[in-house]
Amino acid sequence: MVAGQAGNPLKGVALHDTALTSVQLALDRLVCTVEVEGSGGQMPKGERVVITCQGLHSFFASFNFAEMLDNAWPGNVQDGHYYASGLFRAYVTGGMLEAGATNLTLGDSTPLDDSDSGESMPVLLSDYKALYDVDFDFGFLQHVGILPALGMVTAHVLMRVGDLSSDLVPAVLSFYGVKSCNLRLDVAAMRDSVRFGNIASLRVNVKGGIVWIYCREGFVEVVAEQVMLRKFG
Incomplete structure (x- = not known):
């Protein structure tokens, strides 16, 4: 995985033409994760990057699933930016997301358990x-x-x-x-x-x-x- 640079974790990370595979939003922990996967562009095919936003205080997302799926290859992520104010923004073919947080880190695994879809419940x-x-x-x-x-x-x-x-x-x-799905949440106020x-x-x-x-x-x-x-x- 390509490591980000000091001061801007996303600098030097090739998000363009990756595929957005998962967004997990844990309101009770003030954390969200955004997982992308390489599809053969600048990021090797199958390589995974997990962007973790901690100290989450706001979140917005708007996704058209059909359009995103149609563009999963060669990649539906157009670009991603991290601003000094603590704002992370990602543009995808078929939508965008925006997360305001106090800290952003990169890794190849998620700190959240995204495997439980509730299917064990009656x-x-x-x-x-x-x-x-x-x-x-x-x-x-x-x-x-x-x-x-x-x-x-x-x-x-x-x-x-x-x-x-x-x-x-x-x-x-x-x-x-x-x-489709749309979210706009003032996470800090909800807490x-x-x-x-x-x-x-x-x-x-x-x-x-x-x-x-x-x-x-x-x-x-x-x-x-x-x-x-x-x-x-």
């Missing part, structure tokens, strides 16, 4: 219409995983099983056949929403296959062919 529902009857108010959005090559997005949450004083149970919203949770509500467009997770300071929007909710308790 399925509670697998229908957009059924989501109408599920209450996410006063819950916590903890982790978002974006896997463009698999057409998949996961959102790990803690849900209330009753009123505001009730227990929290872990749950995973898994989206398959994802067409302060301890008492009432960082999720304000969840809205569904059944016909369009769209889910909006409205947070206290931001939102997550996913358009997909299928959704599954898995949870314990």
